[in-house]
Every structure is written in C-alpha cells, then in structure tokens.
Amino acid sequence: MKDYQIIVVGGGAAGMMAAGQAAQNGAKVLLLEKKERLGRKIAISGKGRCNITNEENVADFIRNYPGNGRFLHGILREFDNVALRRFLAHYGVETKVERGGRVFPVSDDAENVVEALAGFLTELGVTIITGITIEEILVENGRVIGVQGIDKRRFLAQAVIVCTGGASYPATGSTGDGFRFARKLGHHVITPRPALVPLKTAESWVKELQGLSLRNVEATLWIGGKKKAAEFGEMLFTHFGVSGPIILTLSRQAGEGVRQGEPVQLRINLKPALTAEQLDLRIQRDFQKYSNKQFKNALEDLLPQSLIPVMIRLSGINPDRVVHQVNREERKRLISLLQELALTITDTLSIETAIVTAGGVDVKEINPKTMASKRIEGLYWAGEVVDVDGITGGFNLQAAFAMGFRAGRAACEEVCSLV
Structure with missing residues (x-):
C-alpha cells in the first residue's frame, strides 16, 4: 500500500x-x-x-x-x-x-x-x-x-x-x-x-543615469545589424546597464544574440510619438524660448535633468554655446540622438537574477x-x-x-x- x-x-x-x-x-x-x-x-x-x-x-x-x-x-x-x-x-x-x-x-x-x-x-x-x-x-x-x-x-x-x-x-x-x-x-x-533579465551595456555613461526611469519610450533590438524586435513602454537605467519592463521583454533575444557572438544593440527612441520633422519643430520652439541661454540650460523642457549632461556630451554640441548659435546640422545630430540613443549590449545578468x-x-x-x-x-x-x-x-x-x-x-x- x-x-x-x-x-x-x-x-x-x-x-x-x-x-x-x-x-x-x-x-x-x-x-x-x-x-x-x-x-x-x-x-x-x-x-x-x-x-x-x-x-x-x-x-x-x-x-x-x-x-x-x-x-x-x-x-x-x-x-x-x-x-x-x-x-x-x-x-x-x-x-x-x-x-x-x-x-x-x-x-x-x-x-x-x-x-x-x-x-x-x-x-x-x-x-x-x-x-x-x-x-x-x-x-x-x-x-x-x-x-x-x-x-x-x-x-x-x-x-x-x-x-x-x-x-x-x-x-x-x-x-x-x-x-x-x-x-x-x-x-x-x-x-x-x-529570460526576463536586465542587460549589461558597454557605455560607461549609463552609470550617471542610475535610477532614472523613462516612460513612453521605444526600445528597438538590433542583432547582427538587423532589426529583431521593438517594445514601447517603461525602462530603467542601472549602474551596469538597463532594466525595466520593455528591456526585460527584449532580453531573451538579446541574450541569445550575445551567446551567438553577434553584435547586439539597443536603440532608444526617447520621443517615439514624434516624427523627426515634428521633433525638429518642437526643438526649434524650445530654442526660440531659450534663445539667449546657453545650450546646457535649454533642454529642461525636453529631457529629465539627469539625462541632459549625457545627451549634450553625446551630441558633440558645446554646452556653453548660446542657443541661437546652434546650427541646423547640430540640431539634426540632437534629433538623431533623441530618436536613436544607441546602447551596446555586452551580456545579460546571471540566471540567478532573472525573473x-x-x-x-x-x-x-x-x-x-x-x-x-x-x-x-x-x-x-x-x-x-x-x-x-x-x-x-x-x-x-x-x-x-x-x-x-x-x-x-x-x-x-x-x-x-x-x-
């Protein structure tokens, strides 16, 4: 029995x-x-x-x-x-x-x-x-x-x-x-x-953004130079890379790409609701509003405070430049950066930390x-x-x-x- x-x-x-x-x-x-x-x-x-x-x-x-x-x-x-x-x-x-x-x-x-x-x-x-x-x-x-x-x-x-x-x-x-x-x-x-695990990135500047949560952004996953997936929603910067709901969803594919030795990249669109032309008009309005300020003080309406210094460095625009002196080419670089902020994925965190x-x-x-x-x-x-x-x-x-x-x-x- x-x-x-x-x-x-x-x-x-x-x-x-x-x-x-x-x-x-x-x-x-x-x-x-x-x-x-x-x-x-x-x-x-x-x-x-x-x-x-x-x-x-x-x-x-x-x-x-x-x-x-x-x-x-x-x-x-x-x-x-x-x-x-x-x-x-x-x-x-x-x-x-x-x-x-x-x-x-x-x-x-x-x-x-x-x-x-x-x-x-x-x-x-x-x-x-x-x-x-x-x-x-x-x-x-x-x-x-x-x-x-x-x-x-x-x-x-x-x-x-x-x-x-x-x-x-x-x-x-x-x-x-x-x-x-x-x-x-x-x-x-x-x-x-x-699966459902935070991702490590090569870029050192992410450490400056530790704790910054972004909502209503789009993250696109590229593996071997090909677009594989995209997610819209919320993400989080950490001291080692990125996390948050949309990152976790993309992490399974990202991890597979890394394990296969492929180059893996995330491209973050910080303003996915706007086309490049609409974003340009938005930036021009902000620049007109702050035309006599320095560039480093003209992005407060556009970006979270902690993200501004990083974006200025990546844009290559002199932070002390007076806003009305920022030219069209520099503005285009800023737009590209806002819509395709690139992150190189080096690995996932360990399986012990995965959800x-x-x-x-x-x-x-x-x-x-x-x-x-x-x-x-x-x-x-x-x-x-x-x-x-x-x-x-x-x-x-x-x-x-x-x-x-x-x-x-x-x-x-x-x-x-x-x-």
Whole structure:
C-alpha cells in the first residue's frame, strides 16, 4: 500500500495548484517544499504585488510566450485568466486590471495570493512538509514509486508531479533541482538560460543615469545589424546597464544574440510619438524660448535633468554655446540622438537574477494533454521546470497555474484508475 497516491515536489504556483487540484478530485496528496514557507517566488513577484495574470483574450495569449507557446494552447484554454481570477476571488483575493492588461490583487499584496493558495490546500486536506530537499525521484521498472530526500527519508506514491521551478531567484528554492531529476531519468533538458533579465551595456555613461526611469519610450533590438524586435513602454537605467519592463521583454533575444557572438544593440527612441520633422519643430520652439541661454540650460523642457549632461556630451554640441548659435546640422545630430540613443549590449545578468528561466525539460517529451512524462510512467512536470517562458505582464504565472491545474487533475485521473 502506498503512503500517498500523489506527491508534488515544489510549493510554488504550479505545485500548489497541482496539489490542490489532485486533492480536489479525490487523491491523497503530499506536497513537499524545499523552503520553510510555500510560495516564496509568488510573494516577491511584481515587486511584492504579484502580477497574477493578464486580461488579454486567451486566444491571443500564445503570442506572449517566445518559449514554446504552442505547447500551452489547450492548457491555457482549460484554466484561463478568467478561471484563475474566479478561483482567487473564491478564496478571498479580488483582482484589478492595470496598464498593459496586468492583473494584480486589489490589496497590492502578493502574500494574499500565497495565503489563498495555502487555504485551498488546507481545505482539501493536502499534507504539507516544508524545509525538505528532495534528492531523487524513485523509479522501478520504468514507473515512479516515490521520492527520497537528502536526509534519506522516502515517501512512496503512485505518481509524482515535479514543480521545482527553474534556476532563477535561487533564494526562493529554485535551484535547478528539477533539471537534475530530468537528466537522471533520461529526459532531455534544453540548456537553462536567463529570460526576463536586465542587460549589461558597454557605455560607461549609463552609470550617471542610475535610477532614472523613462516612460513612453521605444526600445528597438538590433542583432547582427538587423532589426529583431521593438517594445514601447517603461525602462530603467542601472549602474551596469538597463532594466525595466520593455528591456526585460527584449532580453531573451538579446541574450541569445550575445551567446551567438553577434553584435547586439539597443536603440532608444526617447520621443517615439514624434516624427523627426515634428521633433525638429518642437526643438526649434524650445530654442526660440531659450534663445539667449546657453545650450546646457535649454533642454529642461525636453529631457529629465539627469539625462541632459549625457545627451549634450553625446551630441558633440558645446554646452556653453548660446542657443541661437546652434546650427541646423547640430540640431539634426540632437534629433538623431533623441530618436536613436544607441546602447551596446555586452551580456545579460546571471540566471540567478532573472525573473524567469528559459529552457528546461523538453516539451517534446511531455504530453501536453496531461503534463505526463513520455519516458517514465507516473511522472508529471509543471511550471518553470518545463521549457516554456513568456514575456512580462502576468503570462508566466498564468502558465504555471494552468500547467499545475492540468497536471494535478491528470495525475489524479491516472492514480484513481489504478485503485
């Protein structure tokens, strides 16, 4: 007789949802979590506010997953953004929609989401053990029989759902354990790499702009001299380079370009709402207004204060020149700079600092209808451990919840049929 019918390894979004769904459908479930508390990564997501999902039509969701979005097609339809918000509301977490369709708890407190999920598990009688590190998935004759911890404790079950996360934010417990399990069990693991990660730049002047946030700008990504992608929205300068929502979205492609040895460049349009001609007229109006001032004192209406000295240097225009002496060619250089501020990308930050891991267990070896392994009977995968990743905006958490939902239900159907 097995100790449990289903064991879930990992107490994040996918793991808690999987455990709850399996229990809700009648299985005896054990949830094992490496850290002392469940939902550590949920608690810090969205700067502690938790961007749960996005309100975009689920039919259009797939295009927001550069990493194997098609794998999620049926999974997201089974448990979509509407179902997730309804589920959370049932457990006391009302949600709201913000810019870009991002969905957050009305409370702006990610802990409320963790508490709701924990309440869901308690209500259904899921056994939870925290502070335990699993060393091995136990298999006999091609079928899962349970798991073993590093303390050599064994827990037996008819099915195991691995929801250990990726390799980003290791302090939350995501230290790549699932990748190690997968390789040992004969699964192919697509090399884990950072996705949604800040970018390092070659230009030293970015340090002068540390902390400067820019809104309503457009960042265009160029790799090997070819335009690859563009994003509009908010970005942030840091001491090492750039970050912020639009940078994170472009970072996956940028990182791939760097790893392939291609020249990678970001071009920032600080005034994307204006054509070059319109921007020229705007600058001429400002110059007329400040015609007797020095050039260095004539850009306050156009740019944030901290950006002005950098732009003046890059423009090559004498900062002490009286504005009415700035000629047409110099003005054209300024316009070009404002609409194509170039940054050379040298690298991403490490995978440990990434919001999401790209790579993971190859989706070709997972049945998308059940999340079951095609190699080991009774083994299921869900969440960031799988080679699926999305852009910012709530898409990654939605994918984790949806994969967990499907894995929990499918595993329960399997073990109940074995009774």
